Amino acid sequence: MAPEVSSTAALASIREIEREVAMLRMAPGSDVPYQRTSVMTHTAWVPPEWVEAAEDVLAGLAERHPSRTIVLVPEPGAQDGLEGEVEVDVFPAGEGREICTETIRIQLKGNRASAPASVVEPLFLPDLPVFLRWRGVPDFGGAAFESMLGVVDRLIVDSTEWPDLRASYAQFVGVFERVAVSDIAWARTSRWRRQLASLWPGIADVKKIRVTGTAAQAELLAGWLRSRLERPVELEHEEADRLVAVDIDGEQAPFPPGDPPQPADLLSEELDRFERDRIYEEAVRSAATASPE
Amino acid sequence: MTTASLEDNPLLEGLEVRRAPDPCILVIFGASGDLTKRKLFPALYSLAFRRLLPENFAVVGAARSEETDEDFKERMKEAVQENARDDFRDDVWELLADGMRYVPLDFADEQGEDDLARTLTELDQQRGTRGNRVYYLATPPVVFPTVVQAVGKRRVAEGWTRLIIEKPFGHDLASARELQQVIEKYFDEKEVFRIDHYLGKETVQNMLALRFANGIFEPIWNRQFIDHVQITVAETLGIEARADYYERAGAVRDIFQNHLLQLVAITAMEPPIDFTADSVRNEKVKVLRAMHTPGPKSVVRGQYGRGYIEGEEVPAYREEAGVDPQSMTETYVSAKLYVDNWRWADTPFYIRTGKRLARRETTIAIQFKRAPHPPFEELSAERLRPNVLLVHVQPDEGVSLAIGVKVPGQGMTIRTVHMDFLYGGAFRTGLPEAYERLILDAMLGDATLFTRIDEVEEQWSLVDAIVAAWARDRPAFPNYPAGTWGPTGADELMERDGRSWRRR
Numbered sequence: 148m149a150p151e152v153s154s155t156a157a158l159a160s161i162r163e164i165e166r167e168v169a170m171l172r173m174a175p176g177s178d179v180p181y182q183r184t185s186v187m188t189h190t191a192w193v194p195p196e197w198v199e200a201a202e203d204v205l206a207g208l209a210e211r212h213p214s215r216t217i218v219l220v221p222e223p224g225a226q227d228g229l230e231g232e233v234e235v236d237v238f239p240a241g242e243g244r245e246i247c248t249e250t251i252r253i254q255l256k257g258n259r260a261s262a263p264a265s266v267v268e269p270l271f272l273p274d275l276p277v278f279l280r281w282r283g284v285p286d287f288g289g290a291a292f293e294s295m296l297g298v299v300d301r302l303i304v305d306s307t308e309w310p311d312l313r314a315s316y317a318q319f320v321g322v323f324e325r326v327a328v329s330d331i332a333w334a335r336t337s338r339w340r341r342q343l344a345s346l347w348p349g350i351a352d353v354k355k356i357r358v359t360g361t362a363a364q365a366e367l368l369a370g371w372l373r374s375r376l377e378r379p380v381e382l383e384h385e386e387a388d389r390l391v392a393v394d395i396d397g398e399q400a401p402f403p404p405g406d407p408p409q410p411a412d413l414l415s416e417e418l419d420r421f422e423r424d425r426i427y428e429e430a431v432r433s434a435a436t437a438s439p440e
Numbered sequence: 441m442t443t444a445s446l447e448d449n450p451l452l453e454g455l456e457v458r459r460a461p462d463p464c465i466l467v468i469f470g471a472s473g474d475l476t477k478r479k480l481f482p483a484l485y486s487l488a489f490r491r492l493l494p495e496n497f498a499v500v501g502a503a504r505s506e507e508t509d510e511d512f513k514e515r516m517k518e519a520v521q522e523n524a525r526d527d528f529r530d531d532v533w534e535l536l537a538d539g540m541r542y543v544p545l546d547f548a549d550e551q552g553e554d555d556l557a558r559t560l561t562e563l564d565q566q567r568g569t570r571g572n573r574v575y576y577l578a579t580p581p582v583v584f585p586t587v588v589q590a591v592g593k594r595r596v597a598e599g600w601t602r603l604i605i606e607k608p609f610g611h612d613l614a615s616a617r618e619l620q621q622v623i624e625k626y627f628d629e630k631e632v633f634r635i636d637h638y639l640g641k642e643t644v645q646n647m648l649a650l651r652f653a654n655g656i657f658e659p660i661w662n663r664q665f666i667d668h669v670q671i672t673v674a675e676t677l678g679i680e681a682r683a684d685y686y687e688r689a690g691a692v693r694d695i696f697q698n699h700l701l702q703l704v705a706i707t708a709m710e711p712p713i714d715f716t717a718d719s720v721r722n723e724k725v726k727v728l729r730a731m732h733t734p735g736p737k738s739v740v741r742g743q744y745g746r747g748y749i750e751g752e753e754v755p756a757y758r759e760e761a762g763v764d765p766q767s768m769t770e771t772y773v774s775a776k777l778y779v780d781n782w783r784w785a786d787t788p789f790y791i792r793t794g795k796r797l798a799r800r801e802t803t804i805a806i807q808f809k810r811a812p813h814p815p816f817e818e819l820s821a822e823r824l825r826p827n828v829l830l831v832h833v834q835p836d837e838g839v840s841l842a843i844g845v846k847v848p849g850q851g852m853t854i855r856t857v858h859m860d861f862l863y864g865g866a867f868r869t870g871l872p873e874a875y876e877r878l879i880l881d882a883m884l885g886d887a888t889l890f891t892r893i894d895e896v897e898e899q900w901s902l903v904d905a906i907v908a909a910w911a912r913d914r915p916a917f918p919n920y921p922a923g924t925w926g927p928t929g930a931d932e933l934m935e936r937d938g939r940s941w942r943r944r
Contacts (some may be wrong), residue, residue, distance in 0.1 A: 338456070344451035376449045405491055426454030 158231035161269050168249055176204065176381040188271045189216045189418060190262070190279045190299065192291070197282035198310075204410050205250065217273050218252045219263050227257035227264065264294040274350040276300040278418055284309045296326055303417050305331035313366070316435035320404040323428045328415040332363035333427050335407070339393055340371060342403040346395065353395050355381040360390030368393065370434030371426070382437070452581075462884035463569045465560055470578035470588050471501030471512070471542065475606065481516045482524040483875035485847055489526045490538045490872070492880055496568040498539035504546050504554055512542035512596065513759045541569055547586045557594050564598075571599025574882055578606055580685070585622045589845060592626025604633045604882050607698050608689065609711075609891075612907070613900035615869030629893060633882045638699040638802075639889040640874030640881075647804065650713075650831065652837060657829075658711070663787040667826060670790045670805040670942055671703050674797040676749050678922075679771075683762025686784050686804070690769045692741070693786070695793040697903045701728065702891070703833075704789055708779045709802055717887040721895060728898035730781045733905040740929040741915065742772035744796040746910035747922030754922045756795065768917060771795040774930040774936075775906070788937065792930060796922035805942050816852040823858045828942075837871060838862040 158164045193201040198220060202313040205216060234250045251270060255263055279299040297300065302322065308329055309315040322328060343350060353372060358365035362384060369382035389407065393400045408416070458814050466484075467478055487493050503510050517537070521528050543559050545552035564571055575591050577584055584605065603623070610616025624633055651657055660666070671843055679686040688692065705724040712719040745756040758765050770795030779789065806829040816823055816867055828842040840858045847853040863871060881889055889901075919927040925941065934940050 340451070341455055344449060344455060347449040347451055350451070372451075375453065423452065 152288065158233065158387055159229055160231075161266065163230075164233060164251055164253070164270065165232045167233045168235070168251065171233060172247055185214045185272050185275055187214045187275050187418065190267055190277060190295075191216065191218045192281045192295065193218055193220050193278065194283055195222065196218060201280075201282055203322070204414055208228075210399045211383065214248060215270070215277075216248070216250045217267050217270055218250065219256045220252065221260035222254055222256045222264070223258075223260040225254075225256035226421040227259060229259055230239050230254040230256065257336040261290040262294055263291050264298045266296050267295075271298075274419060278303060278336065280304075280309075280414065283317070284315055285322075287315075287321070296322065299326060301327045301329060301417075302331040302422070303331065303414065305372065306367070307332045307335075307361045309363065312362055313435055313437070316366070316431050320428075320432055320435055323431075327421070327423045328427070329356060329420060329424065330363075330367070330427060330431075331410070331413050332429070333359065333367050333424075334413045334417060335390060336364050336371075337408070338370055338403040338405065339368065339390055339400075343368075343372075343395070343400060344394065346400065350395055352378075353380055354394055355384065357383040357392075357397075357436075358390070359387045359392040361388065362386065364390045364435070367427075368436040370432070370437065371431035372435040373437070374429035375426070442847070456605050456917070460883050461494045461880065462572050463494045463567070464566075464572035464574055464599075464883055465498045465500060465561070465563055465569045466574045466879070466883075467500045467556070467574060468578055469500060469502050469545075469574045469583075470576075471504035472505045472507070472579075473578055476501065477516070477519040477871070478523050479875045480576065480879070481519050482872050483519040483777060483879055485524045485532065485536060486526050486876050487880060489524075489532050491642050491647055492876075493536075494883070495705070496570075498563045498567050498569055499536070499542065500559060500563070502544045502545040502552075502558070504544065506544050506847075507542050508924075509540065509542050511538050513537045516540070516768065523538045528751035530710055531909060537564070539750075547583070547590055551846040553594065560596075562761060569599075570594045573599065573601045574879075576599070576603060576604045576606075576829060576879075579608075581608055583609070586618055588619075588622050588626065592623075595626065600631075600709060600885070601627070602631050602882050602885065604635060604879075605846060606635050607637075608693055609634050609687065609708075609896050610900060611739075612898060613904050616896055616900050630885075630887070632893075633878075633887055634892075635878060635892040636698045636702050636831075636891050637874040638702055639891070640872045640876075640878040641833060642877075643837045644703070644706060645829065645864075645889070646839070647831055648720075652711050654715075662663065662783045663785055666787055667807045667809045668788045669704075669707060670792060670807065671700060671707070671792075671803070672942070673699055674799060674925075675793075675795050676756060676797060676800045676923075678744075678796055679757070679760055679763070683760055686771075687763060687767060687769050691771055691773045691793050691795065692903055692906060696773050696775075696791070697899050698891075700791050700793055701902065702900045703802075703804060704731070704777065704779075704791060706897070707806075708784055708789070710783070715888060717890075717892075717942075719890045720888050725895050725898060727779055728895055728902075730779045730784075731777050731898075731902060732780055733902060734775050734777055735911045736778040736912075738933065739906050739909070740772075740774045740927060740933050741770035741910065742769050742794065742920045742927035742930070743767070743769065743920045744794075744920055745918030747796065747924065749796060749923045757796075757917050758918065768914065770910075770917075771798075772920060772926045772930070772932060774926065790934065790939075790941070792926065792941070794920075798923055803942070804833065805829070806830040806831075814854075816854070824854060828859075835899045836862065846928050911944065 156169055196389045199240045201218065205218070220421045231251060235247050236250070237247045253266060255266065258404055259266065278301045279295055280303045285304065306312065306315065353376070356369055356372065358368055365382060365384040369380055470476060476842050484493070518534060519656060520533065533915070541559050541563065543552065543556045545556055547553070560573070563569055579585055579587060588851065591603070609617050653659060705727045708727045709723040710726065712723045743757050747754060757763060757769070757771050774790065774792035777789045777791060778786070780783070794936050808827040810824055810826045824844060827841065830840040832840070839861045842856050842858050844854040845857050847855050854867070878889060927941070931941065
């Protein structure tokens with residue numbers, strides 16, 4: 148297990164955070180900093196109710212994407228202020244060398260929660276892409292969400308976390324022209340999409356699909372088929388916590404090979420993408436405009 | 441139902457479609473050998489682990505020793521557990537083992553060939569492999585022509601056939617051409633995959649990415665800005681249990697003729713128009729053709745004597761088991777080469793390889809010319825260290841750039857620092873073994889990372905000329921102690937040009 152160096156002090160300004168990061172990057176007992184090879188800044192907007200789930204994913208992610216991660220926890224009801232904490236993790240990189248990654252956790256209290264871009268932008272690694280993982284339903288049109296959209300290169304959501312799907316999708320469409328997006332719910336369907344594509348040309352005239360999985364997976368799969376095949380496809384959805392079956396006009400599609408990916412794997416894959424996913428965008432547009440079941 | 445074809449399947453758009461090989465059988469000749477155990481099966485397991493093998497797949501091991509299918513599976517299972525880079529999973533292994541067979545085979549006896557043909561036909565029926573074959577020649581080179589003939593004569597009409605041939609491809613130009621003549625009787629060049637496993641290494645391929653995916657390097661990648669290039673393939677190991685092979689090959693045939701010259705070709709080649717097999721190989725062969733034969737003074741050979749590796753005393757080459765006590769086989773070779781073309785004229789490529797050297801490393805060092813006139817009073821141009829771009833092929837896979845920076849404080853003192861990119865730091869997915877990539881590419885029919893016959897011929901022409909010059913003298917071997925950087929003659933080779941070998 149990698150050794151870990153962690154700050155315990157509550158840091159009240161960006162300057163203090165920067166100083167703490169620089170200090171923790173120094174290897175103990177040495178005046179030489181740990182080596183850092185960075186490929187991006189990963190920012191996560193994590194309301195308090197999502198903190199536990201987010202930390203689980205980050206734990207599985209840190210070693211694979213050794214970059215700077217900034218976790219923003221908004222607490223708009225609290226008294227104005229910042230409270231930061233820095234953690235530096237050190238991983239062996241072979242031949243006795245070590246690589247460090249940094250995680251900066253910041254509680255945005257009171258009004259500070261409405262202008263998060265001004266907090267994180269000074270902490271971005273220069274000239275590298277910035278990914279934003281937004282936990283829960285984005286605050287479409289809200290100050291915090293709008294401010295962050297202006298400074299990131301890719302927005303990553305998980306529409307499984309959204310309660311009112313079609314309405315949220317309809318609002319989400321408005322984001323597509325502003326920033327490239329990824330949806331973990333969509334990524335979870337990729338094995339099934341590949342499997343359904345393998346049923347071509349038999350699947351070309353599909354009229355109805357029945358999806359046993361999350362609502363987001365069902366809506367996205369149906370939206371994908373409608374948009375790709377340019378024909379109406381009726382959706383019947385049976386709730387399950389993961390995608391376990393797809394019926395095409397009453398006939399069950401074969402189960403895709405391989406193990407389903409873990410949450411950290413899914414986020415990790417999205418962090419490797421840079422271009423717009425127009426197929427996803429069309430699926431969302433189609434899901435947003437579909438008539439109710 | 442619609443009659444739309446698979447080519448215009450709209451559901452595939454945007455999906456990451458992995459290159460999937462056709463169903464096939466991989467036949468490994470030399471299945472009882474070290475390569476099969478240490479490299480080939482661990483690579484196959486890693487491919488199975490990542491689901492990169494075709495669904496309809498089988499592996500047949502063929503060798504002279506008597507063994508049952510079950511013995512073979514058990515032995516390979518242990519090999520995978522010992523050598524694979526991935527965790528051992530029973531389900532993955534079972535999937536692979538299910539399609540494994542073993543055929544005892546002595547090419548002097550037609551019976552063995554009949555057994556092999558029958559096994560392959562049965563597997564085609566059982567596993568739907570459609571007559572597609574990849575034959576892997578992991579045997580001693582002396583058997584290559586026999587295996588090629590045996591396989592060629594029994595080619596089946598159905599399916600495709602590919603032949604993977606381990607190095608060395610011949611032991612000189614004449615023998616390489618002889619082997620090629622046998623191959624040509626039965627196989628088209630597109631069906632032949634000559635392995636130089638260095639080309640399968642991620643860091644070697646990264647050299648192509650570094651050069652051709654970055655706008656900043658190519659404009660200065662020439663004689664105008666580069667002072668010289670140093671390529672090192674250094675091993676701390678001795679010859680292990682390979683005395684029989686090594687006594688005949690020596691460093692010049694074992695490493696110089698293939699790995700080192702391929703690294704020179706990749707460093708010096710012009711940008712290919714695309715990354716197809718022929719485009720890349722056309723450019724590499726132009727470099728090999730443009731290399732002129734170095735004179736005797738530009739080549740140094742050596743043989744290690746007793747010395748110390750990691751504090752432990754190790755025997756001299758002539759004391760190794762199976763080695764002639766008067767052996768004149770070289771365990772070290774270094775050379776100064778020139779690539780006679782517009783880009784590289786007069787720019788030396790210093791290359792070296794050896795066994796029992798001070799450290800294990802494979803590096804390509806591009807040394808740039810010094811800054812012509814530093815405007816600092818305290819510093820003359822001679823004291824400024826040149827910039828070096830260092831590609832670490834192994835270990836510490838990555839790239840470093842040595843630059844001069846000001847030491848904080850009064851005055852203007854310049855110190856050289858390294859900016860390091862470590863593969864393990866930026867991408868922590870684990871680098872695939874070269875054999876994984878190469879076996880998969882051969883199944884896919886992609887020969888980009890394999891050497892074409894004209895490249896092999898150019899490499900042998902150069903080596904033959906060097907070896908011919910060696911016949912005229914008899915150096916005093918051993919001439920370097922194990923655990924050092926080679927003979928003093930190698931240092932003198934550099935010193936004559938006012939340069940020195942890199943020491944890290």
